[in-house]
Amino acid sequence: MxxxxxxxxxxxxxxxxxxxxxxxxxxxxxxxxxxxxxxxLREAGAGIVLAANAMKALDLLGIGEAIRNVGAPVVHADIRTWDGTLITSLPAAKQAALYGTQSYVIHRADLQAILVQAVTATTPIQxxxxxxxxxxxxxxxxxxxxxxxxxxxxxxxxxxxxxxxxxxxxxxxxxARYSGYMALRGVCNQEEARNATNGGGFEALGPGRRFGLSSLGNGRVFWFAAINAPQGKLPPVEERQSELLRQFHGWYSPIVSAIEATEASTILAHDIVDxxxxxxxxxxxxxxxxxxxxxxxxxxxxxxxxxxxxxxxxxxxxxxxxxxxxxxxxxxxxxxxxxxxxxxxxxxxRMVQLENPILIYLRNKMLASLSDARYISRFDPIIGYEL
Missing domain, CATH: 3.50.50.60 (FAD/NAD(P)-binding domain)
Structure with missing residues (x-):
């Protein structure tokens, strides 16, 4: 040996x-x-985004194709206002062409199952x-x-x-350092929400709140909501859906549809910390x-x-x-x-959870003015990274 x-x-x-x-x-x-x-081994999360740097790393581990077969490619990504007005579309296709792979969204349980199968081929997990x-x-x-x-x-x-x-x-x-906001997450299968992802997803930004919706593949949609709140004020399981409907009342209709179509008992809630x-x-x-x-x-x-x-x-x-x-x-x-x-x-x-109307207006104008080249350049050190 x-x-x-x-x-x-x-x-x-x-x-x-x-x-x-x-x-x-x-x-x-x-x-x-x-x-x-x-x-x-139970993965309680909802969806996870695997950008190009993650996909290339998973290719090195020999499981990139398994991820692509189960997950949903991000072919389109929008940033919208709370009522659905388009602020900008992110250059997902250009990034995929530049880096040689699309980003993918996959359910955490599916990702873990792929990893467990690969590891336990030779190593038991205790x-x-x-x-x-x-x-x-x-x-x-x-x-x-x-x-x-x-x-x-x-x-x-x-x-x-x-x-x-x-x-x-x-x-x-x-x-632990509290961010100032909590996140709620869920998965649903609802036609309006699914159609609104447009082969990828979007984030809608409102005062002190935002909502993201992404295709998970197989007809499923992953969503998250981030809401400014004092630490430790997570709603109990039985109140999460009603609180979300209250917080996002009147927002872009696929958002409301996604919340309503989610099994209430499965909605997750966490304080966001690092x-x-x-x-x-x-x-x-x-x-x-x-x-x-x-x-x-x-x-x-x-x-x-x-x-x-x-x-x-x-x-x-x-x-x-x-x-x-x-x-x-x-x-x-x-x-x-x-x-x-x-x-x-x-x-x-901090930028996406703004509450001040003037700062929100300036942020949205900045996002709308950002060229594809500037956006790609800004995030290239992160998602263009290769091992």
């Missing part, structure tokens, strides 16, 4: 980042164990396993779990999301990845993409047999990019 295939990695967390990490390490010849504290510590030595690291079990490895990768136990163990508690960037992600033989390392707001649709990029870069860096040196190289390559997108996502959120 050669030096690489004899090496063992433990991945904590079986979300998008953790599963992509397992897949990427498998490609490099690592033995991998994946653990998740959940009792079963659920109901709460990681509590890693005991390091010069030779390796031992993962400890709350059921008393232990496992030895060469490296532990914390891909356990926003509430990461690995991050807290390494660097202590870090405060965390201040960490000065480092690694300590010895342990490191962080994805939301555990750099949780970001969803305003640029890059949370999943950045976790996928992390996974590929980390596996490449771990070709170096010196684990601490490899993790240092991983941080050096990834931290500046990820933290920049954290900052940009916060800034974008």
């Amino acid at each position: 050669d030096a690489v295939t004899s090496r063992k990695a433990i991945v904590i967390g079986a979300g998008i980042g953790g599963l992509c990490t397992a897949l990427s390490l498998q490609q490099q010849g690592w033995r991998v164990s994946v653990y998740d504290k959940a009792s079963s 659920t109901n396993k709460q990681w509590i510590d890693g005991i390091q030595s010069d030779r390796g690291i031992i993962a400890l779990f709350n059921d008393g079990t232990q496992e030895e490895a060469d490296v532990i990768i914390g891909a356990d999301g926003f509430h990461s136990a690995v991050r807290e163990r390494l660097f202590g508690q870090s405060p 965390r201040p960037p960490l000065p480092k992600w690694s300590s010895g033989r342990m490191t962080l990845l994805g939301d555990a390392a750099h949780p970001m707001m969803p305003n640029l649709g890059q949370g999943g993409a950045q976790a996928i990029e992390d996974a590929i870069v980390l596996a490449r860096c771990l070709r170096n047999p010196d684990i601490p040196t490899a993790l240092s190289a991983y941080e050096k390559e990834r931290m500046a990019r990820a933290n920049r997108i954290v900052r940009m996502s916060r800034s974008m959120g």
Whole structure:
């Protein structure tokens, strides 16, 4: 057995980042164990956007075509006012031609199913396993779990999301930063809403509120609503649909139709938060990845993409047999990019959640005046990025 295939990695967390990490390490010849504290692997999210940088990364993992077969391509994307008046159409087709792939929207459960199938072809995923510590030595690291079990490895990768136990163990508690708005999400199958996506989707911007609608494929539509509100004021499940109908009363009719057509009990609600960037992600033989390392707001649709990029870069860096040196190289390559997108996502959120009528007018005029070339240039460092 050669030096690489004899090496063992433990991945904590079986979300998008953790599963992509397992897949990427498998490609490099690592033995991998994946653990998740959940009792079963259920993805409770709705839709996720996979821009060109994410799709190219998924192609490197060998699952890009599976995503394209299940997801819906974004062939058209509009920004509208609250009443449906078109502000601008984004250059989705030009970006697809430039980058060699369209962006896709896919249900998170479908994405996770594809990843689980790819990973479990060689690696079982163990659920109901709460990681509590890693005991390091010069030779390796031992993962400890709350059921008393232990496992030895060469490296532990914390891909356990926003509430990461690995991050807290390494660097202590870090405060969540509230955005000033909450998000509600859902999926429906409704003709007017489906037709309004026009082979892609739109976002409608109103005072302190916005609503996005995207095709999910197979007749399904994914929607989200972002509403300015004090932290901790999420409506209970039984009131979410009525609150949405109140907040978006009189808006562009496909929005109201989508809310009405969604099964009320399935509507998700979250405060939108991130965390201040960490000065480092690694300590010895342990490191962080994805939301555990750099949780970001969803305003640029890059949370999943950045976790996928992390996974590929980390596996490449771990070709170096010196684990601490490899993790240092991983941080050096990834931290500046990820933290920049954290900052940009916060800034974008402030712009699209404006309440002041004068600022809203100026923002909409700016968006309407933005040429395709300027738009593509502005976002090229994010979605034009190649690993």
